[in-house]
Amino acid sequence: MNKTTVAELVKGINDLVTLPDVFIRINQLVEDPDSSTADIAKVVSQDPSFTVRLLRVANSPFYGFSSTIDTVSRAVSVIGTSQIRNLALSTAVARSFEGLPNNLVSMENFWHHSLYCALVARILARQVKVRRCEPDAVFTAGLLHDIGELVIFNRLPEQAKESLLMVLDSGDEIPVYQAENQVMGFDHAEVGGELARQWSLPPMLEECIAYHHDVRQAQRYPLETAVVHIANILALMAEIDTLDPADVSPVDPLAWEITGLVAAEVIEPVVREAREEIAEAEKLFLGK
Amino acid sequence: MAPAPTQRLPLALPGFEHVRRAWHNAYEAFAARLLPGEYYVTQCDEGVYTTLGSCISACIRDRVSGIGGMNHFMLPASASAEAGGWKSTDLSDATRYGNFAMEHLINDILKNGGKRQNLEVKIFGGGRVMKGMTDIGARNITFAHDYLKTEGLRVTSEDVGDVFPRMVLYFPATGKVKVKRLRSLHSNTIVEQEVRYLETIAAKPVGGEIELF
Numbered sequence: 137m138n139k140t141t142v143a144e145l146v147k148g149i150n151d152l153v154t155l156p157d158v159f160i161r162i163n164q165l166v167e168d169p170d171s172s173t174a175d176i177a178k179v180v181s182q183d184p185s186f187t188v189r190l191l192r193v194a195n196s197p198f199y200g201f202s203s204t205i206d207t208v209s210r211a212v213s214v215i216g217t218s219q220i221r222n223l224a225l226s227t228a229v230a231r232s233f234e235g236l237p238n239n240l241v242s243m244e245n246f247w248h249h250s251l252y253c254a255l256v257a258r259i260l261a262r263q264v265k266v267r268r269c270e271p272d273a274v275f276t277a278g279l280l281h282d283i284g285e286l287v288i289f290n291r292l293p294e295q296a297k298e299s300l301l302m303v304l305d306s307g308d309e310i311p312v313y314q315a316e317n318q319v320m321g322f323d324h325a326e327v328g329g330e331l332a333r334q335w336s337l338p339p340m341l342e343e344c345i346a347y348h349h350d351v352r353q354a355q356r357y358p359l360e361t362a363v364v365h366i367a368n369i370l371a372l373m374a375e376i377d378t379l380d381p382a383d384v385s386p387v388d389p390l391a392w393e394i395t396g397l398v399a400a401e402v403i404e405p406v407v408r409e410a411r412e413e414i415a416e417a418e419k420l421f422l423g424k
Numbered sequence: 425m426a427p428a429p430t431q432r433l434p435l436a437l438p439g440f441e442h443v444r445r446a447w448h449n450a451y452e453a454f455a456a457r458l459l460p461g462e463y464y465v466t467q468c469d470e471g472v473y474t475t476l477g478s479c480i481s482a483c484i485r486d487r488v489s490g491i492g493g494m495n496h497f498m499l500p501a502s503a504s505a506e507a508g509g510w511k512s513t514d515l516s517d518a519t520r521y522g523n524f525a526m527e528h529l530i531n532d533i534l535k536n537g538g539k540r541q542n543l544e545v546k547i548f549g550g551g552r553v554m555k556g557m558t559d560i561g562a563r564n565i566t567f568a569h570d571y572l573k574t575e576g577l578r579v580t581s582e583d584v585g586d587v588f589p590r591m592v593l594y595f596p597a598t599g600k601v602k603v604k605r606l607r608s609l610h611s612n613t614i615v616e617q618e619v620r621y622l623e624t625i626a627a628k629p630v631g632g633e634i635e636l637f
Contacts, residue, residue, distance in 0.1 A: 239612065240612055240613065241608075241609050241611075241612055242608075242611075242612065244555070245608035245609065245611060246609075248608065249607065249608065249609065297613065300609070300610060300613045301613065303610070304475045304591075304610060304613065304614065305457055307448065307450075307455070307457075307473050307475075307591050307593055307604075308475075308591045308604055308606060309448065309449075309450050312609070372607055375607055375608065376588055376605040376606070376607060377588075377605070378605065383604060383605065
């Protein structure tokens with residue numbers, strides 16, 4: 137078996153997939169305590185396609201602002217700088233991964249599940265009471281949670297296929313990440329976490345991506361990671377159009393405990409709400 | 425699936441020794457894994473399962489003796505099928521493969537002691553799992569319905585069509601069945617298995633004679 141390490145695997149990706157300039161510069165500005173809203177608005181304005189997307193999203197029911205937002209600086213000030221970073225990443229990442237094709241899953245199916253996870257995470261975050269959980273931040277984490285899968289599918293197609301066949305041969309009893317661990321010695325969550333690290337994405341995103349199948353490991357952002365873990369499973373329910381949790385993998389009880397959310401109260405309304413939102417969200421974020 | 429089986433592997437009926445079987449802890453039973461084009465008949469209390477894209481699985485059993493099994497098939501595309509004319513010639517190349525799959529399953533059940541009047545049938549699959557392609561799943565469903573109607577066999581339950589791949593697990597001894605919709609992550613892998621099966625049947629056409637019973 138190929139002994140590729142996760143770090144080597146991800147290093148090879150950086151030549152194939154680059155994050156757009158606009159994101160990298162926004163990311164730097166958000167991290168920089170001396171930068172102003174005006175600085176960020178200026179960077180955004182230099183990228184016409186991101187400007188258009190930002191204004192579309194800012195004026196969509198997604199944010200539900202009462203008045204029209206017609207300038208970038210107004211959008212930046214009402215949406216907030218760290219949310220602009222999330223938005224830049226959300227709208228850029230699907231595009232940038234077009235350079236990483238694979239034969240195992242269509243990009244459409246991949247982003248369909250990811251977007252469901254993002255929507256569910258956002259809905260859940262609004263219901264979390266234990267402490268503030270930023271809906272836009274976990275939206276982005278949800279959107280990116282399986283990003284390691286695209287790396288594995290592109291770089292290790294044979295092993296990736298073997299993993300998927302193992303899942304099917306088990307009658308869907310073995311989860312994908314466990315099959316990957318058996319075949320490769322690592323899984324897509326680990327690979328995605330490493331990619332987030334090499335890309336210097338915010339540590340919260342890195343942790344949510346790396347531990348969405350293993351909430352116990354999350355040290356700094358257990359709440360956000362738990363939200364993404366639950367969101368991933370509820371996204372599968374939305375995707376296969378079921379309200380019965382027995383039809384998908386179980387949620388780790390620890391995730392319910394950390395979030396203070398109650399399965400019986402949350403699952404059905406959240407899955408329904410995500411199903412209502414998906415078509416609009418696909419238009420906004422996947423440009424359909 | 426690490427824990428050891430609590431039973432012995434049931435004896436396979438003659439002709440089915442090659443089908444891969446394994447212990448499934450979740451169901452505490454052995455189960456045979458079918459790939460496209462295969463079928464399996466058993467008189468023991470064991471499961472048969474498969475994963476379906478646009479293919480069909482018929483699950484048939486003698487509800488009195490419990491002998492039964494499952495097949496997994498699809499009709500190959502043909503020129504007449506594309507023209508929408510496959511229905512009018514029921515012995516066209518396309519339907520021949522469906523007849524072949526259904527008759528093999530039914531004949532083996534009867535050969536091993538099943539009674540025709542006791543047969544109950546469940547059908548699954550025929551999903552439109554790939555967007556933008558012609559709905560070959562619908563064609564397979566129509567074939568299965570027509571075939572069973574012509575043969576006078578009663579369908580007691582079905583879960584067909586829609587856009588999902590499926591995992592179907594069937595216990596002929598009890599008639600119990602578990603259908604699980606699969607996420608679209610698995611669509612390509614399942615479709616690839618089905619396409620490979622279609623290529624093998626295209627390369628090796630079945631003979632014109634079908635043993636009738």
